[in-house]
Amino acid sequence: RGHTQDGTTVHRKSPQARLEPLSHPRKPVPIHEQTVKDEKGRYKRFHGAFTGGFSAGYFNTVGSKEGWTPSTFISSRQQKAAKVNARPEDFMDDEDFSEHGIAPSEITTTEDFASGPRDQIRDKARALSSLVAPIPGDNVLEDLISPARTSVGIELLRKMGWKEGQGVGPRAKRKPRTQKADGGPRVYGCALPPNGSEESEEEDDYVPENVTFAPKDVTPIDFTPKDDLHGLGYRGLDPQQALMGVSSTGHVDLFTLDSDRTSSLFGDNQMRHRRRAGVSGQAFGVGALEDDDEDIYHRDTLSNYDSVLGGEEPGDGLYGWTAPEQYNQKKKASYLGKILEGFTLASKAPEAKSIFPPPDLPRDFRPMHYFRPVVDVANVSPIVAQALLVSGGQMSTESAEKGRHQLDASQRRSLLGESSLKGPTSVFDLLDSKDKERLEASTAPAATTFSRNALSSRFQPPDSERLLSAWRSPTADTAQPFRPFEKNPEKQERYDLYISKLKQGRKDALESSLDPNMTEWERGRERDEFVRAAMLYKPSSSSLSCRFTRAKHQDDDNSVEVPRDQENDVDDKQAAVRMKMFGKLTRDTFEWHPDKLLCKRFNIPDPYPGSGLVGLPKVKRDKFSVFNFLTLSDSGLGDNGNQHAAPAAPLGLYQKFFSSFFLHFSLSNTTLRYRFVEAKKLFTRLYDN
C-alpha cells in the first residue's frame, strides 16, 4: 500500500487480482483479421519468402503518386542536365531501408568511436583462433590484410610487449606449458612422473635458464546468458548469407543438386552466372527476359539420401584377405569358406530341440470320417429306430439339434447314458409343510390348497377346471405375459398356444398343445410344466393389477462388488502379532493398479499397461450370506498371496441355490433339480475333504 503526500493510504489492487485468470484467454484473432499493414495502412504483400522479399514501390507500382519521377530532369538546349549518377538508394523506399529490407540503414557508431564490442562473434573467433592456431598469437597475416581496428587498450598492451595469445600478468620463470586447445580430449591413464621423462629434459636444453615466460592466456568464456527460446547456437539470418547465395561458412543449400555444388569450385564463373544482389534461388523464380534458365524445378534424386544407417564405410569395402586388420575378422580356418558374409560363429551352441514323434496309428485306421445318417424317428419303423439306437446313430430328437448348453439335466443324462438318481426327484418333497405353505402364500394368493395338492402329487393331472376358470375370467389381466421357456422357443410356442387355448376356454387346451412328436415321457413332463406355469402365474384378477408393472431391472440381484482378493483371517494375524512373528503371517500382498496419470507423475512405467482398472480388482460376490465371510484356507496360516476364488465357488453355488429358492420361486423343476444335484455333489466332495 502506498502513501500519498498528505499521508492517506492508497490501496493498490492486490497482485492476485491483477493476474488474469487462466480460464479467460483472449479470443483468438480470426483469419481475416490476421493481416500485416505498413505504416500507411496499406496491406503489405510479401513477394516470396517471409523475410519480406520485397514489395514493389507505391501500391505495387514503382514510384510515387504521380508515377515514376526521375530525381532530376532538366532538358533544354541551354542547360544540359548534370550527369548525376543515380545510386541504387534513389530508387528505394522506406521499406527497403527498414530492418528487413534490402539496404537496411541503421544508425551505428562509427568504428573509431565505438567502444563496446562491435562484432562480438568476430572478436571471439579471433581470440580463440589466436590460441588454437599452430603458432599461437600469430595473427600477423590477418592484421596485414584487414585494417586492424583494435581498441586503445590492446594498443597499449602491445606497446608494453604483449602479444596476442599471451596472458596478462607478471612474467614467470617456468617452462612454457603447451597451451592446449579448449576442446582437447581428456586422456585418462597413467600420469608420467613429473620430471622423469627424457623428452622434457630435451626441452630444457633448448631453453636457457634466465628466460621468463608470459603467463597463459585466459580463454574467453561467453558470459552472455541465454534468455531466448532459440536453439543453441542460433544466430539468426544474416542478410549477406541470404542474399549472396552460397556462403563461405557452409550454409547448407538444399535446393541445389550435387552437380551444381561441385562446380562451385570454380567460384567466380559460377557467381557471375548467378544473378546479382543475391536475389536468386528457388523462391525467387526466373524472369521472362533472363537467359539462363535456372533449375526451377527442384529434382531430388535418391542418391542424395542414405539407404543405410551408420554412415559410409571408409573406402570402397572391396577388401579381400589382404584387408587391413580392422576389416578382417578373425575366423577359424576350417570355416573360411563356409561362413556367410556378415555372420560370425556363435559362441554358444544352439539349444537342442526336443522332437516329439507322431503317434502310432492302429493298423486299421482309415483317415476318413463319415457321418452316420441322421434319421427322423417318426418316419422310420421302430425296428430301424432300434437298430440305429444300438449302432450309435443319431435320432432326430430335440437333443440332437441343440448344443450342450440348451440341454437340461435329464437330457444330458440320457445322452450320457447315466441312470437317474434315486431319491426325491423334486426338491418340493424335501420341504416340510410349513415352508410349502409359505411358498404358496407368497406366490399364488388365490388358490393355495389347489397348488399344494398339485405339488404333493407330481404326476397327477391337476384340476384343470380351476385353471380354466382362472384364465378365462373376464377380469383376468393378461397384459404381462410370463414366458417361462424363453430358452426353448418351440416349447414356448407350445406354451403360448396352451395359454391362448385356456383363454378361449377350451377344455382340451393342455392335450392339444403338446407336441405329438415327442416321446410319451417327455410329453408328460411338458404337461406338468405347463400346468404348473399356468398355475403359478395366473393373472391377478384384481383391479390392483393395473397399478403394477414389471420392473425394468432384476431386483433379485444378490451380488455386490467386493475386492477380489480378500485378506487372511484377522484372528490368525492377531495371534501372530502377539507372538511377535511378523512376516508371512501378518503380511498380505494384493495386486493393485495405479492410475496411469499417477505413474506418469511419478515417472514410473505403468505396471499394468493394458488394464483400464484402477485400484484393487473387484469381483461380484453374493450378498446376504454367511458364506461370503467363510474362507477356506486349508493351507492354513501360511497362505501368502491372493486368496483364491476357487474355494468360494462351491459355497457360492450352494447358497445361491438357497437364496434364490427362498427369495424368488424359480419355475423350472429341472433347473432346481440340477442345482440340487450339483450342490449335493459338491457338498459330498467338501465333506470328504
Add this chain to the structure above:
Amino acid sequence: MAFPQPRTQPPQLTQHLLRTVDCQQGAVRAVRFNADGNYMLSCGSDKTLRLWSVSRGTLLKTYSGHGYEVLDADGSFDNSQICSCSSDKTVILWDVTTGQVTRKLRGHAGKVNSVQFNEDATVIISGSIDCSVRCWDIRFRRPDPIQILDEAQDSVSSVKVSEHELLTGSVDGRVRRYDLRMGQLHVDFINSPITCVCFSQDGQCTLSSSLDGTIRLLDKNTGEMLGEYTGHKNNSYKLDCCLSNKDTHVLSCSEDGHVYCWDLVEGSLSCKLPVGKAVVQSLSFHPSQPHLLTAIEGRVQVWGAEPQDTDAQ
C-alpha cells in the same frame, strides 16, 4: 596405492538444545524441516503456517488461509511450494515467496491428518480421517484427485512418499505400502492403531509407531520385524517418530515430555531428551545433518549434536 577409507564417524546424538523458538501460534501441531534442512515449517492451531530459519530462529513468513487448525505441512524439493493440510478438510498449496494460495484441494470428507509431496513435487498425497488417501495433481488444475486409495478401514493417520511407493498408516492397525512400480499393495498387520509411519533412508525398512506404546521396524520386502522399541509413552495422542539422518537411531515423541532415542540395531535406549512437561507433539530430523526439531505446546526446540558455539550465527 588406494586411498584410505574415510573414517566412520561415531553416530552423533542430538543431545544439545541449541535454540527454543516461541511460535506464537497457539499449539504447534507439527514441525517439519524443509527439503534441504535450512528452514522449518510450524503448523499451528491458530490456522496459520509459519516459515522459520533454523539457524537464526527468525520468522520468515506466515501463511494464512486455512479455516481450521493446520495439522501437517511439507515443502517441495526446490523450496518454491509448500503444501499443508488442516482440520478444515482441505489441502492447500502455497507459493513460498508470495505467500499466496496457489490451489485449494477439496475432496476429503473429514480432517486431513497428513500430507506430503512426491519427489518431483508433481503430486500431493494426503491422508484423512475419512479413511481415504488422495493423490492430487499439481501440474494440471483438476478439482478431482488422480486416484483415491480407500482400502483403509479406519482413519489414515500418516502418509509418506518415496520415489515409487506410498506408505500409509491407519488406525485400523495396518500399514499399507502401495508399490507403483510393481503394481502391488502390501498390507502389514500391526494390531494396534498406527500413529506414524516413515521410510528408512536406505529404503529397506519402514518404521511404524502405534498406540500400544511400541515402535516397530519392519522389513519392506518380507514384512518381518527387525526391531522393536519401547519405553516411551504413547497411548492417546498422534505422536511422530523418525529415523536419524544416517539410520543409526530411532527417535520418537512421548506423552511424558521426553524424546526417546534408541539405537536402531541394538534397540537399547541411547538417550532421553528432556523437552518439557507436556506432551511432545511432533518431531522432525534434518535430512543430512544431526539436527532435530521438536514441538511441545507452543514452542519449537532445535537440537544438535554439538553445543551452541560450533553452530554458525
